[in-house]
Amino acid sequence: MKNAILKDHFLHPRNMGALERATHRAMVKSDTCSDIVRMSARIEDGVVREIRTEVYGCGYSIAAASLFTESVTGKRAPEIPEHYRGIIAPLTSDVPPHNENCLLLPLRTFMALRPSADMEE
Numbered sequence: 001m002k003n004a005i006l007k008d009h010f011l012h013p014r015n016m017g018a019l020e021r022a023t024h025r026a027m028v029k030s031d032t033c034s035d036i037v038r039m040s041a042r043i044e045d046g047v048v049r050e051i052r053t054e055v056y057g058c059g060y061s062i063a064a065a066s067l068f069t070e071s072v073t074g075k076r077a078p079e080i081p082e083h084y085r086g087i088i089a090p091l092t093s094d095v096p097p098h099n100e101n102c103l104l105l106p107l108r109t110f111m112a113l114r115p116s117a118d119m120e121e
Contacts, residue, residue, distance in 0.1 A: 015069035060102035068106035
């Protein structure tokens with residue numbers, strides 16, 4: 001892993017694990033590999049107050065999930081896709097083409113979030 005930001009998030013991942021008081025949950029499997037991201041979040045008044053992930057996958061998926069959770073906490077949910085794409089775009093030049101989808105897996109998972117009451121445990 002060449003990119004220093006992604007390497008730091010891979011070696012020292014933030015916000016990993018499940019959030020006990022989650023209002024929203026989702027799980028998404030990559031379309032191109034076997035990586036899986038489970039996400040739990042507490043969203044109040046449209047703002048992400050807390051967010052955590054559990055990642056089963058490569059280093060790029062782990063790094064991206066960590067970077068994602070750190071960068072979206074405190075942000076309004078509708079602003080997150082554009083915000084995260086702006087953060088991740090400059091980092092893709094150091095990522096092998098077959099791993100670029102891993103960088104978007106946390107965003108795909110966020111977009112799949114549903115109220116916790118609707119999720120099967």
